[in-house]
Amino acid sequence: MSAPLLENPEQTQPLMEHLLELRRRLVWAVAGIGLCFVAIVPFAQQLYSFVAQPLMSVLPENTSMIATxxxxxxxxxxxxxxMVAFLLALPHTLYQIWAFVAPALYQNEKRLIAPLILSSVSLFAAGMAFCYFLVFPVMFQFFAGMTPIGVSMATDIDKYLSFILTMFLAFGLTFEVPVAVVLLNRMGVVPLATLQAARPYVIVAAFVIAAIFTPPDVLSQIMLAVPMILLYELGVLVCRMGGEKSVEKSAE
Structure with missing residues (x-):
């Protein structure tokens, strides 16, 4: 009776190497976030005051936020x-992800990584800044003006934090639309003609997404949907300027 075939160690070794490399990259990514957190945690109170300023500025006199x-x-x-530590460490985290997947990429794909990381981080930060400096003042002023007579507008700080984190995430991801559009086009997944033909569906989807992630007022939904549509058009414009060469290369 022949002995059972042993598993080829050459087949299992690459898998173990990938798992070890993945663990190492995850450790470095978490360590980067932890280092940023340790550096900024002494300023946690000041950071919260900065985050709460858009709402605090519209609260009536002798009124403050509460903690239930x-x-x-x-x-x-x-x-x-x-949250701030995660944002500060985001370039380092994205680099660790790139370092893990880079060996499996072609040379032309590797050239896209640096602009992709830079544009992703910049656009996400721009989306959060747009939300904080433009959307929050208008939104909270609207809510304060709609408060019924005899009702004190006092918001719980934990619920407020959950609300602004959702808004930051929604606007940050919205501003990533040009990156997603260009990446799909350069990889040959979606040709330029399809991107242009999808405009009506993008407009509908933008307002549906805005209705899901923003408060139930038309103003907030418009302030999320309109930038999403404009950023989609920006991505299509970049693809048009690059032509169809990228699609042909990826198809080859």
């Missing part, structure tokens, strides 16, 4: 510091 949970005054600023 005993530990909220401690943990909410810590959450803000963690």
């Amino acid at each position: 949970d005993v530990v909220a005054p401690f943990f909410v600023p810590i959450k803000v510091a963690l």
